[in-house]
Amino acid sequence: MDPVTQEVVRYRLSAIADEMETALLRAAYSAIVKEGLDASAAVFDRSGDNVAQAAAIPIHLGCMIPSVRSVLERWPAETMRPGDVFILNDPYAGGTHLPDIAVLRPLFHGADMVGIAATMSHHQEIGGMVPGSLPPNATELYQEGLRLPPMKLFDAGEPVTPIFDMIRANVRTPDVVLGDLRAQLAACHLAEDRMRELVDEVGLTVLEEVMAALLDRSERLTRARVAEIPDGAYTFTDFMDDDGVDIGRPVEIRATVTVAGSDLHVDFTGTAPQAKGPYNCVPASSIAAVYYVLRAVTGPDIPNNSGCYRGVKITLPPGSLVNPHEPAPVNSRTATVLRLCDALFGCFAQAVPDRMPAAQSGQLLVMNFGGTDPATGRTYVTSEIGMGGMAARPGLDGVDAVEASASNCMNVPAEAIEMESPVRVLSWRIWADSGGAGRWRGGCGTEKVFTLTAGSASANYRGERHTTHAWGLRGGLGAPFSHGDVERADGTAESLPSKTMVHLREGDRLRVRLSGGGGYGDPHTRPAEDVARDVRDRRVTRDAARDLYGVVVTGDGDVDAAATERARSSAARHDREDLEDKERDA
Structure with missing residues (x-):
């Protein structure tokens, strides 16, 4: 042609x-x-x-x-x-x-x-x-x-x-x-x-x-790219916090990617049985995770169409989290899809480590505020899409406050929420220290505070990464835990589990902190001036700069070169001693 x-x-x-x-x-x-x-x-x-x-x-x-x-x-x-x-x-x-x-x-x-x-x-x-x-x-x-x-x-x-x-x-x-x-x-x-x-x-x-x-x-073209990946079977396991019903019980996701020439087999055998709560993925959702990761791994220059997936075999065990029996609930399957992607990227990170990022934030906090506005008598439902951060990757820091994974949505402006409901956004900012430390830093997540100005409302809080970390690569550190809490109008406060219904009354404040992506590479090899710039930009605190990166930043935001040299030398000495201890034990 x-x-x-x-x-x-x-x-x-x-x-x-x-x-x-x-x-x-x-x-x-x-x-x-x-x-x-x-x-x-x-x-x-x-x-x-x-x-x-x-x-x-x-x-x-x-x-x-x-x-x-x-x-x-x-x-x-x-x-x-x-x-x-x-x-x-x-x-x-x-x-x-x-x-x-x-x-x-x-x-x-x-x-x-x-x-x-x-x-x-x-x-x-x-x-x-x-x-x-x-x-x-x-x-x-x-x-x-x-x-x-x-x-x-x-x-x-x-x-x-x-x-x-x-x-x-x-x-x-x-x-x-x-x-x-x-x-x-x-x-x-x-x-x-x-x-x-x-x-x-x-x-x-x-x-x-x-x-x-x-x-x-x-x-x-896809087969040619797959053929460049070393043959072998690569297995990775990640976890979700829980399923929203068995609170506090982690849910295992295990993926094995087998590369044989230009053929790819993705097998989720070993993944947890279908959940009681709504975090199950029907096959349409599970294969969408595989398709997304395959396209990310094989590159953006291949035309996006069904031909990309002809060389992929997918095994979804019946009765499991990735292939539940009807009528298992599935409404929060986005969180599971994102963790499936994390597990698959973990597999490919073993096969082509110099091309893969660390783990993304691994969450998309969609909260729907619903109630009746007492001023108008109108029933409202409005949505918030909370963002974590993008993972670090070889040569680049992660992007802050962005959803660049399989869900790929945009932040909902505060004005859009406030125009449709009596919900007000009191503050919205980058959450310092929320990205994993590394030679390249994970993108930071966000902190957002909402209040209800009239009446009562409910909000579905379906968080993730409250008890599991977005992992780092090549010595990079994982991101901290996400968390949420409510400060009631009467002064009492309560911490939220990762998945719950939140009931708000006038004057209550809901605060949500979403963690960022994992770091890539040893944090002590990050240029000191880059760390100081992060401190000045309020992405990293001075304490984290010292404790995680070994960089001492003055009150003026400059690098204390002598103190930094001492801190990093001491850290390197401890690392050598730890390695020697491990070798002796082995």
């Missing part, structure tokens, strides 16, 4: 996905979508292979593949008609968790079906036992909200009105939910217009040939 034509069509397909994403975000009603950008868009061929995707949420983009195939199993492409639109959120029928609703539209050029437009959006309310539909103590799927198996939302252009009525009757904020749903519909409608224009320009035959060639090309 003419390579110029192939590249032009490739980027046109990517532009369609990007334009879908932009339209969805701009038309959305909820803070979690229009501000947090928790939505995604992609284009599929008629057989259900992803051929182009927006720069969006990796969890969504991976989960869309089984969602599209689930619809195609029930309605083969040849049975679809112009104007059909499909909807689903059922985790046990191709979905991921109930708040993530997939909307799919077959794309037609005349009588020919040329592809499928897919969107997935996190709806900040889908019913269930708590406002925001993310109960951290749920024990079955039925407690988590409205369940939508794959079904038609539009039939040959005509809306299936009872489905809209059912959604409106089962959510706390129907106008917002249906507004976000209409944004998804608009994005899919736009995709059909753009695909018609593309077929008019290049013809259907060329489009289909390019789609097939892009899938083959991505497979070939």
Whole structure:
């Protein structure tokens, strides 16, 4: 095939996905979508292979593949008609968790079906036992909200009105939910217009040939990158704090990555049995973690499509955390996906240690504040997306206060929360010393304080890394523990477990501290001036500079060179003595 034509069509397909994403975000009603950008868009061929995707949420983009195939199993492409639109959120029928609703539209050029437009959006309310539909103590799927198996939302252009009525009757904020749903519909409608224009320009035959060639090309390039990794089996184990029901009982995640030439086998045998609480991952979510890590390891220059995953075999033991039996709860599966990614990166860090980062913050603290505003009598649900920090990597510090992993969301501005609810953000800042120390420092997390100005409200606190560290590499230190607490209006205070429902009354203050990423390399090899700059920027305290980095910083923010030399020499001597003791013991 003419390579110029192939590249032009490739980027046109990517532009369609990007334009879908932009339209969805701009038309959305909820803070979690229009501000947090928790939505995604992609284009599929008629057989259900992803051929182009927006720069969006990796969890969504991976989960869309089984969602599209689930619809195609029930309605083969040849049975679809112009104007059909499909909807689903059922985790046990191709979905991921109930708040993530997939909307799919077959794309037609005349009588020919040329592809499928897919969107997935996190709806900040889908019913269930708590406002925001993310109960951290749920024990079955039925407690988590409205369940939508794959079904038609539009039939040959005509809306299936009872489905809209059912959604409106089962959510706390129907106008917002249906507004976000209409944004998804608009994005899919736009995709059909753009695909018609593309077929008019290049013809259907060329489009289909390019789609097939892009899938083959991505497979070939991905296999070439995998073949560069040394053959072998690499195993890594990480832990989640608990499952929200068995509080304080760690949940084990074990991954083994086996490289054999250009083939990859990812096996989660040894991972904990399915949890009582809502931290289970259905296969769609688990494979999304694998797909994300594979793309991160093999590089950004390979076209993003389903061809990248043809050489990967994934083993998900039935009845385990990564493949639970129905109706296990799954609403908080994001935390588990992030820990799956940590475990997989831990495997690849053994195979290609000079290319892998330390562990990311490993958490995305989505809190939904819900209640009734006494001033207006209006029921509200608004979302907060709390950020930790990015891990250090060879040659670079981690980025502060960013979610750059499989969830890839944005901070929700304080103004967005305050406009929708009587929740106020009193302070929001970088949390000093929250990044793991190292030659390259882990990115810092954040400290945020909320207060309720009127009435009462609930918030689902689904934290992580309260009892486990985001680990460092090559001598880098892990990040400190996250934690949260509530200071009541009457002066009493309480510390929060990593997963709980928080009930707030007027004047109460909720403080959340989210840890950063792990460090990379020996902290005592970090240039002293870099440490002093971190102290001046309030990313590292003077005590941590001295105790962790061996750098003494004066009150003016300068390096005390003589004191630093003594501190680092003493630390090096102790390290040598410790090594000698270990060698003797061995």
